[in-house]
Amino acid sequence: MTLILSNDDVERLLTMPDCIEVLEDAYVELAAGRGISRTRSDCIAPTSYADDAMYGLKSMDGVLPKLGISAIRINSDIITNPMIGNTPRRVKVPAAPGGRYVGLVLLFSTDTGEPLAIFPDGVLQHIRVGATNGLGVKYMARDNAQTVGILGSGWQAETQLSAACSVRDIKEIRCFSPNKENRESFSERMSETLQVPVTPVDHAEDSIRGADIAMCATNANDPIFFADWIEKGMHLSSIKVAEIDVNAVRAADRVAIHTHDTEPIIVVAKGATNYEDNQTKSWEMAAALDFDSFPTLPDLITGAAKGRENDAEVTCFLNNLGLGYQFAAAGSVIYRRAKEEGAGNEVPTDWFTETVHP
Amino acid sequence: MTLILSNDDVERLLTMPDCIEVLEDAYVELAAGRGISRTRSDCIAPTSYADDAMYGLKSMDGVLPKLGISAIRINSDIITNPMIGNTPRRVKVPAAPGGRYVGLVLLFSTDTGEPLAIFPDGVLQHIRVGATNGLGVKYMARDNAQTVGILGSGWQAETQLSAACSVRDIKEIRCFSPNKENRESFSERMSETLQVPVTPVDHAEDSIRGADIAMCATNANDPIFFADWIEKGMHLSSIKVAEIDVNAVRAADRVAIHTHDTEPIIVVAKGATNYEDNQTKSWEMAAALDFDSFPTLPDLITGAAKGRENDAEVTCFLNNLGLGYQFAAAGSVIYRRAKEEGAGNEVPTDWFTETVHP
Numbered sequence: 001m002t003l004i005l006s007n008d009d010v011e012r013l014l015t016m017p018d019c020i021e022v023l024e025d026a027y028v029e030l031a032a033g034r035g036i037s038r039t040r041s042d043c044i045a046p047t048s049y050a051d052d053a054m055y056g057l058k059s060m061d062g063v064l065p066k067l068g069i070s071a072i073r074i075n076s077d078i079i080t081n082p083m084i085g086n087t088p089r090r091v092k093v094p095a096a097p098g099g100r101y102v103g104l105v106l107l108f109s110t111d112t113g114e115p116l117a118i119f120p121d122g123v124l125q126h127i128r129v130g131a132t133n134g135l136g137v138k139y140m141a142r143d144n145a146q147t148v149g150i151l152g153s154g155w156q157a158e159t160q161l162s163a164a165c166s167v168r169d170i171k172e173i174r175c176f177s178p179n180k181e182n183r184e185s186f187s188e189r190m191s192e193t194l195q196v197p198v199t200p201v202d203h204a205e206d207s208i209r210g211a212d213i214a215m216c217a218t219n220a221n222d223p224i225f226f227a228d229w230i231e232k233g234m235h236l237s238s239i240k241v242a243e244i245d246v247n248a249v250r251a252a253d254r255v256a257i258h259t260h261d262t263e264p265i266i267v268v269a270k271g272a273t274n275y276e277d278n279q280t281k282s283w284e285m286a287a288a289l290d291f292d293s294f295p296t297l298p299d300l301i302t303g304a305a306k307g308r309e310n311d312a313e314v315t316c317f318l319n320n321l322g323l324g325y326q327f328a329a330a331g332s333v334i335y336r337r338a339k340e341e342g343a344g345n346e347v348p349t350d351w352f353t354e355t356v357h358p
Numbered sequence: 359m360t361l362i363l364s365n366d367d368v369e370r371l372l373t374m375p376d377c378i379e380v381l382e383d384a385y386v387e388l389a390a391g392r393g394i395s396r397t398r399s400d401c402i403a404p405t406s407y408a409d410d411a412m413y414g415l416k417s418m419d420g421v422l423p424k425l426g427i428s429a430i431r432i433n434s435d436i437i438t439n440p441m442i443g444n445t446p447r448r449v450k451v452p453a454a455p456g457g458r459y460v461g462l463v464l465l466f467s468t469d470t471g472e473p474l475a476i477f478p479d480g481v482l483q484h485i486r487v488g489a490t491n492g493l494g495v496k497y498m499a500r501d502n503a504q505t506v507g508i509l510g511s512g513w514q515a516e517t518q519l520s521a522a523c524s525v526r527d528i529k530e531i532r533c534f535s536p537n538k539e540n541r542e543s544f545s546e547r548m549s550e551t552l553q554v555p556v557t558p559v560d561h562a563e564d565s566i567r568g569a570d571i572a573m574c575a576t577n578a579n580d581p582i583f584f585a586d587w588i589e590k591g592m593h594l595s596s597i598k599v600a601e602i603d604v605n606a607v608r609a610a611d612r613v614a615i616h617t618h619d620t621e622p623i624i625v626v627a628k629g630a631t632n633y634e635d636n637q638t639k640s641w642e643m644a645a646a647l648d649f650d651s652f653p654t655l656p657d658l659i660t661g662a663a664k665g666r667e668n669d670a671e672v673t674c675f676l677n678n679l680g681l682g683y684q685f686a687a688a689g690s691v692i693y694r695r696a697k698e699e700g701a702g703n704e705v706p707t708d709w710f711t712e713t714v715h716p
Contacts, residue, residue: 101713
């Protein structure tokens with residue numbers, strides 16, 4: 001039987017510490033060339049949904065033979081680019097029936113090829129981004145780091161904080177985001193979830209000042225963190241490279257990125273006029289900063305590069321690009337737990353396999 | 359509801375003429391840049407299935423906005439490379455429960471993003487390869503072509519003949535394949551199916567001699583068709599470029615290929631020692647022949663290039679690489695017919711969509 005799981009299942013079955021642990025080992029496999037990842041591809045086309053909207057079919061995949069698993073993640077998105085404040089934001093529209101998003105993870109067995117499970121990607125997407133930056137904190141932040149300043153109060157911010165708290169003994173968090181109501185409700189909710197006081201603040205600088213760890217967790221296409229804000233011994237963390245100003249990155253003593261994987265393959269259909277990849281700035285920044293010279297997260301984990309030499313250094317981790325491979329690694333935990341629990345809906349594996357030679 | 363269809367459904371719902379028709383129009387969209395295709399990717403890794411086996415996760419996708427549809431095709435294969443006769447063949451092993459293969463097509467709506475249907479890829483895979491070469495025949499073979507010589511008696515040969523008979527008034531077919539029993543049972547079956555006499559012959563040359571259309575439909579990694587066999591006015595057709603000897607291709611007056619799409623992205627894990635891409639020879643041949651200089655099938659269809667000038671010319675169509683895009687085009691017909699018929703198993707679309715932002 002093939003398991004159909006829900007986001008609720010994923011949330012229950014995969015804790016942040018578990019995700020960090022399985023990714024940590026998976027990066028050792030990746031560094032050794034035993035695990036592999038296929039770079040993301042985006043097909044962008046017009047949609048009848050709205051004149052200013054685009055359709056995007058995105059996929060990425062990876063294989064982790066050590067755990068006998070492979071994964072492909074697929075997103076089928078309706079995308080708009082509204083101006084939010086003074087900057088254009090890339091906004092996915094939940095246009096599927098019932099006002100829903102469309103993102104799927106399919107897990108397969110490398111032992112038999114069979115489809116093991118299918119589940120929506122949303123919760124895992126948040127956890128794996130958090131876990132990635134969490135590993136950045138683990139290998140680059142001071143051991144005694146105990147305060148976090150976070151910019152952003154959306155769904156990414158939540159797992160960023162959860163990840164930081166999983167790898168350091170965090171005592172205090174300050175949150176800034178432009179919308180007062182959002183940052184207040186977020187802070188209240190996260191104080192409860194993390195059992196760490198989270199304080200909403202009125203200015204970005206108030207969040208960062210005195211923080212041991214400065215986390216950016218926004219969907220901004222322009223820098224929101226600047227060199228002036230850096231303090232001795234601070235660890236900077238971003239979920240997309242455009243968040244941290246190039247000069248701030250340059251001011252860090254050590255910089256690491258998630259991966260040297262190549263740029264996504266982007267294919268754009270005629271008529272998708274409004275297309276502007278939110279990662280374009282990332283590639284420009286990558287070129288400006290010579291990303292190839294930075295060590296990667298796997299380098300930090302295997303010891304091929306040092307994350308921090310002493311408590312005075314300023315360190316910076318840029319989560320420059322996600323990997324389909326992460327869905328295979330984290331997916332293996334979700335699948336194993338789901339089987340143990342008897343979670344999800346079972347459908348006949350024969351529905352997704354065939355006797356006809358493909 | 360999302361439809362789960364079977365290979366039987368696909369076989370019933372999509373005829374060869376329908377597939378040829380929808381692809382023909384889809385290539386016009388592709389040539390105009392309104393339809394798009396993402397080149398295939400293969401992740402190759404070790405498997406516990408057997409020491410000499412490999413695991414492959416293959417995917418390709420495409421978007422056809424005119425028909426409001428996108429598709430991704432995924433294969434999760436156990437692959438071996440046994441020697442068959444004197445040549446190594448790439449053989450997929452049906453290793454999933456019940457002795458089954460694993461290949462899936464997922465269709466999405468470009469209007470809403472929603473998953474429309476999921477079905478195994480096997481039958482459509484055969485039909486779309488046939489339809490592609492069928493379009494080659496339509497645009498390059500003589501109008502009065504009536505005899506076909508075919509090399510091969512496997513699953514590809516069947517749809518190749520069906521496609522040729524869909525676009526030309528074929529009166530006679532001669533089939534050669536190395537195994538006498540195979541070619542005889544194939545010929546008997548196809549005579550019945552196509553209502554055209556198919557005669558098994560003992561030598562490849564006997565199949566080709568006097569044929570208006572020479573079709574190669576094998577899984578050979580080495581040439582099986584040679585320049586000596588070419589006759590005036592003949593159309594040569596192959597499902598993979600390695601089948602036709604480079605000198606035979608050079609001897610043709612006009613050559614067209616399926617696509618100028620780039621080589622597949624191939625990522626190989628350490629330990630997948632037995633990996634040899636069966637398309638490697640295709641790339642070498644592509645380099646030797648300067649594929650970039652050949653027109654493509656979309657060029658023939660739009661009239662940007664001529665398939666044939668007169669009845670004396672020798673023409674050659676090389677189906678050099680499949681496109682995920684073909685699954686979107688043909689998939690649109692399958693989905694529409696399935697809805698009309700009420701075919702397949704329905705599962706809640708909510709299983710494959712989400713409220714969580716991905």
